[in-house]
Amino acid sequence: MASVYLVAAEPSGDLLAAEIVQKLRAISPGLDISGIGGEALAAEGILSPLDISELSVLGFVEGIKIYKRVVALADEAADDIIQTNPDVVALVDSWGYTLRVAQRVRKRAPHIKLVKVVGPQVWATRPGRAKTLAGTVDHLVCIQAFEAPFYEPFGLPVTVMGNPALSRGEIGNREAGRKALDVPAETPLLLVLPGSRRSEIDQVAPRLLDAAKQVKARLPEAEVVVHPAANIRPYFLECFPDTENWVRVSSREANRADVMACADYALACSGTVTSELALQETPFLVGYHTGWITWALARFFLFKPTHITLLNIAADDTEVVPEFVQTKFRADDMAETAVKMLSDRAARAAQIAAQKNALSRMGESKMDSAEIAAKVLLDYT
Helix, strand or coil, rough: CCCCEEEEEEEHHHHHHHHHHHHHHHHCCEEEEEECCCHHHHHCCCCCCCHHHHHCCCCHHHHCHHHHHHHHHHHHHHHHHHHHHCCEEEEECHHHHHHHHHHHHHCCCCCCCEEEEECCCCCCCHHHHHHHCCCCEEEECCCCCHHHHHHHCCCCCCECCCCCCCCEEEEECCCHHHHHHHHCCCCEEEEEECCHHHHHHHCCCCHHHHHHHHHHCCCCCCEEEEEECHHHHHHHHCCCCCCCCEEEECCCCCCCHHHHCCCCEEEEEEECCHHHHHHHHHHHEEEECHHHHHHHHHHHHHHCCCCHHHHHCCCCCCCCCEEEEEHHHHHHHHHHHHHHHHHHHHHHHHHHHHHHHHHHHCCCCCCCCHHHHHHHHHHHH
């Protein structure tokens, strides 16, 4: 029986892996599927033999702190893959961890085919990773078409799947979102998206919440809604037990697209959520902070673009979406921007138009990312 094994170590990769599983089953119902992941894969019946939740870390230095555990989990993953002996392994996102898993499997079981789904940001950080990846896996399924030329010198087959956040294509309903949150249609609504990793809840969420509190003080008529990612919700509530005293925290069952679509403006931690907000035509700003050593390494040695948000990079590295990153990550400045935008319908419309233009330049939003990835995997079974 043909078999596929998926490895996904972070929430965004776990979600994409679960979507790939759905497509695999639709195309090839008899396929044997197993893997390592989180809640999304578990919901598809793929129960992980390893607890990889601690791998949701952020940054170079933060990663070093748990390096021994990363190595141990890579060893355990390789052991399970080799024991399972699938035809092909899909290594979804999570560059550092999945690379180590791939290297171990390639060394010990070279007959197992390896497909990397979502490549490292060679266009933004270290192009040398293209050579490393080409020497380790059999195929890359990447997000953007402009990534492919980085791998041509090394002969790695590349398939472009488009941006998974955009290809999901769920357009939220503003009225449904307002009804679910019990917020009147004309009430200004500020949405806070605090991140999906523990490190982001520790380093980014407090300042986003501080900015939101300042907005509430200046615009008492506004409603503030916090929508924690499902995977991090318990930790968020543990860290901020008094949040519900002054804002609404969306329910776990709230439709994510509806919540985004019903907001007038959003304060968002950097990540996949930025493309999702743009798809819902919700204007927003991006806040981000990481350890200083990590930031220095990224800014001065690794990261090439001026901006960190993919929408801004797609717009010729210009600031379509305001960024408040590291030294600029100040609550009062973010609050000032949010108050201005909530008070200016024309400014919000202008940002929405610029976001839509950036989305169109990203090019692959009409692709079904999970289906494209699934078909590549099936080619190796």
